[in-house]
Amino acid sequence: MKTFRKQPRDHLDYDxxxxxxxxxxxxxxxxxxxxxxxxxxxxxxxxxxxxxxWIKGGTSGQSYKFSALIYTDSREKEVDxxxxxxxx
Numbered sequence: 001m002k003t004f005r006k007q008p009r010d011h012l013d014y015d016x017x018x019x020x021x022x023x024x025x026x027x028x029x030x031x032x033x034x035x036x037x038x039x040x041x042x043x044x045x046x047x048x049x050x051x052x053x054w055i056k057g058g059t060s061g062q063s064y065k066f067s068a069l070i071y072t073d074s075r076e077k078e079v080d081x082x083x084x085x086x087x088x
Contacts, residue, residue, distance in 0.1 A: 002081040028071070051070060059085060
């Protein structure tokens with residue numbers, strides 16, 4: 001599972017690269033993701049083989065598991081990722 005680190009006051013973008021999974025000609029068409037309690041997704045975007053999430057908040061010392069459901073031309077893929085919030 002992909003893991004990202006952020007500080008509690010960061011408002012940053014995080015990318016999921018799907019290029020190794022997608023066959024030629026298949027492209028991302030939509031994405032669904034819900035933030036766990038205590039952290040916020042402010043924006044979601046995608047292009048042919050990448051999904052981007054803008055995330056803010058969270059409590060230092062906490063980890064937040066996200067599950068994104070990604071729809072392509074012919075597939076559905078669930079991708080989990082973890083945001084670890086730490087004061088650095």
